[in-house]
Amino acid sequence: MLRLLRQLAATTLLALAAAPAPAQPNIANGQLIAVGGREGQVQTACFRCHGIDGAGDSSGAFPRLTGQFTEYTLKQMRDYANGSRPNDIMTPIAQALSEQDWLDVSAFYAQLEAPDLGRPAFDVAALQRGADLSASGSAERGVQACINCHGPAGIGIEPHYPYLAGQFATYMELQFRFWKEGVRRNDHYGVMTDIANRLTDEDVRAVSIYFESLRPPGSTDPDLRGSDAASRPER
Amino acid sequence: MYLLPRERGCLTARKQGGFVAKRMKPVDAVLVGVGWTGSILAKEFADAGLTVVGLERGGFRQTVPDFQAPGIHDELRYAIRYGLMQDTSRTTLTFRNRPDEQALPMRQLGSFLPGTGVGGAGVHWNGQTFRFQPADFVLRTHLIERYGKQFVPDDLPIQDWGVTYDELEPYFDRFEYLCGIAGKAGNIKGEIQPGGNPFEGWRSREYPLPPMKQAHAGALFGKAAASLGFHPFPVPSANLTDHYTNEYGLTMKPCMYCGYCERFGCEHFAKASPQISVLPAVLNNPNFTLRTHANVTRVNFDAKARRATGVTYVDAQGQEFEQPAEMVFLCAFAHHNPHLMLVSGIGEPYDPKTGRGNVGRNYTYQTMSSVSVFYNEEVNINPFMGAGALGTAIDDFNGENFDHGPHGFVGGAYVAAYTTGGRPIQHHPVPEGTPRWGLEWKQAVARHYNHTVGIGSHGSSMPHPANYLDLDPTYRDAWGLPLLRLTYDFPENDRRMAEFLADRMLEIANAMGGEQVSENRLGGRYSIVPYQTTHNTGGTIMGIDPQTSVVNRYLQSWDLPNLFVMGASVFPQNPGYNPTDTVGALTYWTIDAVLNRYVKNPGPLV
Numbered sequence: 001m002l003r004l005l006r007q008l009a010a011t012t013l014l015a016l017a018a019a020p021a022p023a024q025p026n027i028a029n030g031q032l033i034a035v036g037g038r039e040g041q042v043q044t045a046c047f048r049c050h051g052i053d054g055a056g057d058s059s060g061a062f063p064r065l066t067g068q069f070t071e072y073t074l075k076q077m078r079d080y081a082n083g084s085r086p087n088d089i090m091t092p093i094a095q096a097l098s099e100q101d102w103l104d105v106s107a108f109y110a111q112l113e114a115p116d117l118g119r120p121a122f123d124v125a126a127l128q129r130g131a132d133l134s135a136s137g138s139a140e141r142g143v144q145a146c147i148n149c150h151g152p153a154g155i156g157i158e159p160h161y162p163y164l165a166g167q168f169a170t171y172m173e174l175q176f177r178f179w180k181e182g183v184r185r186n187d188h189y190g191v192m193t194d195i196a197n198r199l200t201d202e203d204v205r206a207v208s209i210y211f212e213s214l215r216p217p218g219s220t221d222p223d224l225r226g227s228d229a230a231s232r233p234e235r
Numbered sequence: 236m237y238l239l240p241r242e243r244g245c246l247t248a249r250k251q252g253g254f255v256a257k258r259m260k261p262v263d264a265v266l267v268g269v270g271w272t273g274s275i276l277a278k279e280f281a282d283a284g285l286t287v288v289g290l291e292r293g294g295f296r297q298t299v300p301d302f303q304a305p306g307i308h309d310e311l312r313y314a315i316r317y318g319l320m321q322d323t324s325r326t327t328l329t330f331r332n333r334p335d336e337q338a339l340p341m342r343q344l345g346s347f348l349p350g351t352g353v354g355g356a357g358v359h360w361n362g363q364t365f366r367f368q369p370a371d372f373v374l375r376t377h378l379i380e381r382y383g384k385q386f387v388p389d390d391l392p393i394q395d396w397g398v399t400y401d402e403l404e405p406y407f408d409r410f411e412y413l414c415g416i417a418g419k420a421g422n423i424k425g426e427i428q429p430g431g432n433p434f435e436g437w438r439s440r441e442y443p444l445p446p447m448k449q450a451h452a453g454a455l456f457g458k459a460a461a462s463l464g465f466h467p468f469p470v471p472s473a474n475l476t477d478h479y480t481n482e483y484g485l486t487m488k489p490c491m492y493c494g495y496c497e498r499f500g501c502e503h504f505a506k507a508s509p510q511i512s513v514l515p516a517v518l519n520n521p522n523f524t525l526r527t528h529a530n531v532t533r534v535n536f537d538a539k540a541r542r543a544t545g546v547t548y549v550d551a552q553g554q555e556f557e558q559p560a561e562m563v564f565l566c567a568f569a570h571h572n573p574h575l576m577l578v579s580g581i582g583e584p585y586d587p588k589t590g591r592g593n594v595g596r597n598y599t600y601q602t603m604s605s606v607s608v609f610y611n612e613e614v615n616i617n618p619f620m621g622a623g624a625l626g627t628a629i630d631d632f633n634g635e636n637f638d639h640g641p642h643g644f645v646g647g648a649y650v651a652a653y654t655t656g657g658r659p660i661q662h663h664p665v666p667e668g669t670p671r672w673g674l675e676w677k678q679a680v681a682r683h684y685n686h687t688v689g690i691g692s693h694g695s696s697m698p699h700p701a702n703y704l705d706l707d708p709t710y711r712d713a714w715g716l717p718l719l720r721l722t723y724d725f726p727e728n729d730r731r732m733a734e735f736l737a738d739r740m741l742e743i744a745n746a747m748g749g750e751q752v753s754e755n756r757l758g759g760r761y762s763i764v765p766y767q768t769t770h771n772t773g774g775t776i777m778g779i780d781p782q783t784s785v786v787n788r789y790l791q792s793w794d795l796p797n798l799f800v801m802g803a804s805v806f807p808q809n810p811g812y813n814p815t816d817t818v819g820a821l822t823y824w825t826i827d828a829v830l831n832r833y834v835k836n837p838g839p840l841v
Contacts (some may be wrong), residue, residue: 136299144503145304
């Protein structure tokens with residue numbers, strides 16, 4: 001198997017130059033899918049769980065999609081469909097849509113802005129631990145800082161590293177569990193699986209609430225965009 | 236043995252009579268410098284039960300927290316102001332092109348960037364991990380056999396190394412598996428492998444990890460090179476391509492192609508370095524003591540100059556210490572090992588007038604040139620998606636891979652298109668004729684940033700009697716020691732090689748489908764100002780004859796058999812590849828000889 005992979009890697013040497021031009025997204029079609037308004041649409045409309053503005057909720061099952069990068073969401077749709085990110089709700093939905101639909105609906109949520117929902121009150125000591133892990137990582141656990149990839153203050157790095165700022169802590173904790181248990185296997189090289197296996201539950205909780213405490217990109221309060229909650233008084 | 240007066244090595248402070256060096260507890264081995272070679276020696280010796288002290292002139296640093304983003308991506312701090320490099324206000328070197336000129340001190344680094352601190356240059360390297368060719372190790376013999384005695388110019392003191400590729404192969408293998416090198420083998424036990432470098436020396440097995448995903452720049456280069464009949468392959472990389480656990484049980488992680496390797500530490504545990512590949516496995520060993528901010532000023536030896544007795548160093552507070560040791564290993568950068576021998580008065584300094592002496596002789600460098608291919612705006616290169624060793628190369632014109640008979644020069648180069656990163660301050664390729672500043676320059680940068688491929692030739696360097704290292708008669712460092720003086724210019728042989736390679740590069744560049752091509756040929760004298768490469772070699776060269784070398788084939792001093800010199804300063808001449816793989820292989824080769832032979836029966840190994 002390893003040998004096959006190496007051969008494949010060697011043959012990709014010249015293949016990259018000939019990659020096809022990416023398709024153009026149709027945001028109107030994406031919006032129709034999101035609201036369940038497309039003629040003959042059988043799958044659940046996105047808005048019923050993620051909201052029409054993509055704000056999601058704190059249940060842990062429904063992440064915020066507002067302003068999330070098109071390429072990232074598109075890859076998640078593909079991975080729901082191909083089973084590398086299995087999910088009882090999303091897998092059938094993704095499988096019922098076409099590749100173009102994935103792109104369109106991803107692009108629709110990417111261009112949205114949504115109201116700032118405000119910050120829940122979190123334990124300050126845990127927030128501090130999360131801030132530390134996010135900015136410096138952990139020498140003891142051999143974990144690099146989150147912001148190396150997810151951007152300063154968790155704003156993400158387009159196209160592949162999703163933003164985490166303002167994402168729901170409950171959702172992020174659940175994803176860590178899925179990585180740890182091997183349910184979710186769709187990140188490049190298993191980097192998140194490795195990190196999930198090195199962090200304790202307390203670490204995961206700390207870093208998740210820290211990122212939720214930051215204001216998300218696409219938040220409609222311009223004064224709060226990308227700012228660091230830890231430096232502000234609690235509401 | 237020729238010995239300089241001991242006063243040459245004395246400290247100003249000692250002359251003033253203020254301090255007496257504090258004597259530390261004797262150990263089995265003292266290491267001067269804790270970079271790649273020092274770390275590996277520490278690990279292997281401590282495991283074997285020897286007591287070891289590592290003396291590092293810089294500070295300690297590790298992946299977390301020192302190399303984390305966004306701080307480590309501060310291009311101004313690290314790439315422009317050389318945040319990880321030697322502090323030239325404490326020590327530097329002086330430079331001149333020719334022996335009849337006055338050398339002046341380098342108050343800013345330029346052409347090369349020696350590091351400082353734990354991990355040494357293993358922290359800020361790119362990770363391009365080539366083996367030298369079998370012919371490189373027996374170059375003089377090989378050239379005479381292939382082309383006849385008259386082919387080697389009289390003025391090039393090219394030498395055999397005293398060790399062969401076949402002897403080193405298991406040690407290359409070990410270093411590559413230590414690092415988790417990502418590549419595609421071209422020759423496994425004599426069988427040529429598709430997709431790899433068909434010209435490489437045989438290797439006993441495949442690389443530990445598959446090669447990096449090739450960038451668009453490399454793909455365009457590889458396609459053009461293949462269309463001309465050349466043999467492109469992915470550059471072997473110490474930027475890892477998967478999770479990896481090495482023989483010391485240390486885990487490394489896959490590269491994220493962030494484009495901040497050269498001059499930076501890696502935040503992802505993804506670039507093999509002493510920090511992640513070796514040191515965590517030895518720092519807890521009670522046999523090993525690491526002392527940082529310990530600047531070694533002298534190697535001490537007994538009254539009869541028969542063996543080294545240890546080293547003298549100065550700590551951050553200026554206090555002088557003596558560290559006695561059964562064995563002394565010089566593990567510093569290629570400049571500093573010969574410097575330490577010269578200031579300690581060990582061996583005979585090379586004198587270009589008489590040709591006598593070996594310490595400082597055969598200083599070699601490398602001979603680089605480049606071409607840029609400018610594309611139309613439809614071709615997106617995305618240079619920011621990079622890694623230090625992310626490149627596609629051809630080896631058709633390196634070393635002895637082609638017939639030099641008609642060309643009248645020795646050596647060669649590999650040619651590669653690297654995508655090491657499109658960082659904002661340094662990466663602004665513009666075609667020839669573009670104004671150097673102002674509106675037009677800015678417009679050209681915006682136009683070409685994402686549509687330009689650079690290719691470069693990484694050329695060999697042959698020794699010349701007028702290129703050497705010695706002690707500067709005028710300038711001194713912060714400890715009162717004379718600075719190292721470098722006298723260097725490109726030998727005529729290397730200029731001819733570079734011209735030949737530049738012609739080949741131009742052919743490839745013209746076949747790459749760009750709109751315009753700009754060349755940067757080797758011109759004029761060697762200038763120490765613009766960055767070229769940090770691959771400085773020679774000065775304490777290895778060989779088979781004490782008349783023409785400083786150390787024997789086991790890197791053991793001919794003069795003091797318990798003194799060993801590690802690293803690239805032992806290369807008799809510099810082949811057209813990056814040196815680290817060979818440095819690593821020689822380190823394991825020496826460890827084998829020391830632990831299995833020397834320790835049992837101390838004395839000359841040859």
